[in-house]
Amino acid sequence: MALLPVEEALRRVLDGAEPVAAEEVRLADAHGRTLAADVAARRTQPPFDTTAMDGYAVRAEDVATVPVSLDVIGEAPAGHAFAGRVGPGQAVRIFTGAPLPDGADCIVIQENTDYGSETVSVREPAVAGQFVRRRGLDFSDGDVLLRAGSVLGPRHVALAAAMNHPALPVRRKPRVAIIATGDELVPPGADPGPDRIIASNSFGIAAMARRNGGMPVDLGIAPDRPDALSRAVDGAVAAEADILITLGGASVGDHDIVQDVLSSHGLALDFWKIAMRPGKPLIFGRLGAMRVLGLPGNPVSSMVCGRLFLAPLIQALLGRIDAAVTMDAGETAGRLGEALKANDERQDYLRATVRRDAAGTLVATPFSRQDSSMLATLVKADALIVRAPFAPPAAAGDACRLLLMDD
Numbered sequence: 001m002a003l004l005p006v007e008e009a010l011r012r013v014l015d016g017a018e019p020v021a022a023e024e025v026r027l028a029d030a031h032g033r034t035l036a037a038d039v040a041a042r043r044t045q046p047p048f049d050t051t052a053m054d055g056y057a058v059r060a061e062d063v064a065t066v067p068v069s070l071d072v073i074g075e076a077p078a079g080h081a082f083a084g085r086v087g088p089g090q091a092v093r094i095f096t097g098a099p100l101p102d103g104a105d106c107i108v109i110q111e112n113t114d115y116g117s118e119t120v121s122v123r124e125p126a127v128a129g130q131f132v133r134r135r136g137l138d139f140s141d142g143d144v145l146l147r148a149g150s151v152l153g154p155r156h157v158a159l160a161a162a163m164n165h166p167a168l169p170v171r172r173k174p175r176v177a178i179i180a181t182g183d184e185l186v187p188p189g190a191d192p193g194p195d196r197i198i199a200s201n202s203f204g205i206a207a208m209a210r211r212n213g214g215m216p217v218d219l220g221i222a223p224d225r226p227d228a229l230s231r232a233v234d235g236a237v238a239a240e241a242d243i244l245i246t247l248g249g250a251s252v253g254d255h256d257i258v259q260d261v262l263s264s265h266g267l268a269l270d271f272w273k274i275a276m277r278p279g280k281p282l283i284f285g286r287l288g289a290m291r292v293l294g295l296p297g298n299p300v301s302s303m304v305c306g307r308l309f310l311a312p313l314i315q316a317l318l319g320r321i322d323a324a325v326t327m328d329a330g331e332t333a334g335r336l337g338e339a340l341k342a343n344d345e346r347q348d349y350l351r352a353t354v355r356r357d358a359a360g361t362l363v364a365t366p367f368s369r370q371d372s373s374m375l376a377t378l379v380k381a382d383a384l385i386v387r388a389p390f391a392p393p394a395a396a397g398d399a400c401r402l403l404l405m406d407d
Helices: 006-013 154-162 201-211 224-237 256-266 298-319 321-328 375-380
Strands: 020-028 055-056 068-076 090-096 108-110 119-122 142-146 167-171 175-181 217-222 245-246 268-272 281-289 290-293 332-336 347-356 360-367 382-389 399-404
Touching: 006 268, 006 281, 006 298, 055 119, 090 119, 142 154, 175 224, 201 217, 201 245, 201 298, 217 224, 224 256, 245 298, 245 360, 256 268, 256 281, 256 290, 256 332, 290 298, 298 347, 298 375, 332 382, 347 375, 347 399, 360 382, 360 399
Parallel strands: 068 090, 175 217, 175 245, 245 290, 332 360
Antiparallel strands: 020 167, 055 090, 055 108, 068 119, 268 281, 281 290, 332 399, 347 360, 347 382, 382 399
């Protein structure tokens, strides 16, 4: 059976991935969440003409020629409008954020005066509108300023607050159930003994799910027994997971039982094995409404496959505006720092360091060893060099495709 190209595999994983249900959260809890609906302003900002500086509110015609002395008839701190009107030869002491008094049309900053309290001497001329923020300068009531599918960062949260929203509609976090498989695995902190290893993939995949807006559900380590793995799959169903991730057991060895157990639960297999390295033995299918990704057991294979398939799937389930961009996995252009041999039928993802040359171009140099068990090399990498199947030999300086590490 021919290996499935990466692009086709990703298309199938994302096909029909509709956004999950919405929920409302307090504004204080909205950071990092994905908006489920457009959000319009509930007020005009600023709601009145206001001063941008400390100084004096005056009429421009009174300060067209300087020096000039004006009578100070009151003051306007922020939050307290001056109740009267500024007439000819008059001024109001004003502070940043206060409403512009009736009759005044500009601000003389205090640095250009003698700071007078009963009369003020103005040394520099001013024109109408100077240092005045007009009503609605930022936005007006009813303006749609935040769009559905936006991921809410600090700027968005601040804007929502200014728009007078105490809560926001967001997509619930897609639930990502994670099952590590294998008799050889023990949790971090345990004594692995002479013939076992520490489980790491589940923690990396959980962090990836969380980073992309999902809610990981850790179902622990399932030994290489059908009954144990079956109970773990039942746990994913009971948790109403949107995505089930299995780690390991996806290949063709005698102890690789994941596909058989999933099939016994009714898995509708879409594909198994794709034309990529690392990550060839990838399983994808559906178990009812739950999407299932069977990731390889080798740590780097697991993390690279998670980056290419899990992250975009979570983003699609959130309805993120930028989810379409993930169809190309967010690749960027660069140049090779050293020569590469011709590639075979699998798309390669080579861990590499990246620097910028004098022209600002990204130059990527792959590590000499690309073994899929080497997590330390993945952490040292700045990017993955993406090499298409059957790519011809490439020389140092040739153009290349790069997938930058997103953390």
